[in-house]
Amino acid sequence: MDRNWDRNWDRYRLPLLLGLAHAVSDGAAGWLLGDLAHGMPLAQLGILVLIYNVLAFGAQPLAGLLADRWQRPRLAAATGLGCMVAALLAAPFDAWAAVVLAGTGSALFHVGGGGLALCVTPQQASGPGLFAAPGVIGLALGGAAAVAGVPARPALALALLALAGIVARHALPPLPYAARQPEAQHTLETHDWIMMALLAAIALRSAVWSAFQYVQDGQTEVLVGLALAAALGKVAGGFLADRFGWRRWTLAALLAAIPLLALGSRTPAWLYLGVALLQSATPAMVAMLAASLPRLPATAAGLAFGLAIALGGLPALAGAAPFLAAPPGLILLILLAVG
Helix, strand or coil: CCHHHHHHHEEEEEHHCCCCCCHHHHHHHHHHCCCCCCCCHHHHHHHHHHHHHHHHHHHHHHHHHHHCCCCCCCCCCHHHHHHHHHHHHHHHCCCHHHHHHHHHHHHHHHHHHHHHHHHHHCCCHHHHHHHHHHHHHHHHHHHHHHHCCCCCCHHHHHHHHHHHHHHEEEEEEEECCCCCCCCCCCEEEEEEHHHHHHHHHHHHHHHHHHHHHHHHHCCCCCHHHHHHHHHHHHHHHHHHHHHCHHHHHHHHHHHHHHHHHHHHCCCHHHHHHHHHHHHHHHHHHHHHHHHHHCCCCHHHHHHHHHHHHHHHHHHHHHHCCHHHCCCHHHHHHHHHHHH
């Protein structure tokens, strides 16, 4: 048993470290955007949030390609954390520069950290799940701290600097950039990807609109439950997908999530369970993309954590403009986007 524990600890130590960094990085982003909201017109804040999301999510595939081309996922992750520190320091002087730095840093960290998590747990979904899960918790806590007026800038900057140094010095797992690597494993056919994308889009739309009902009624505490449900879903989903099969678990989780999210507009418990199931599909989808791109782990992470979220969220956000007039609606969209 001790040997098994040692092997598991060695395998999951880096994803857990990166998950902690993910929580602090996203917490810094949530605090930064929330802090900028004080005294800023909502229209301007909405533009800044849009810029952040475009960079943080839409730029991930390009950042992943560059990290893989230069074979430096660890450098990408550490640089991303450094950019977030720069964003915190720049915010009092130039909000636009701060948001650009934060979005760029988020993109770099997600592809670098996600790529390393994939490399240290090859052919497994558990590593990406441990990396991805803490982010939404950090975002929720950071946003809440900003709303409460907590002066968290120094603490966040110091924590990010320390984590950047630890990540930069951490031993690297075997990286898949050698000349001879296994051929791509096409775990899914094209129609499978299309079906999963449609199911995810339907589920995400239901999640957004169900949650909007509570936010519009002033029940913003639902956001805390959503954050916890998303995090638990990602952690559990990674291990369950490894146990029952990536494709089987992903399709089952998405199919089960859709009716639960539809019922969630009336019962918070169904909404939480539906969000947990929706997010539990993320680690397996990351692992399947990585299996299809065995020499491009950072690119696979960027496609899964960035572009897929950006594109999948478009149907959910269609027609949501009236809700953006209210800060809680804006916070909700950010929370669900990164969840």
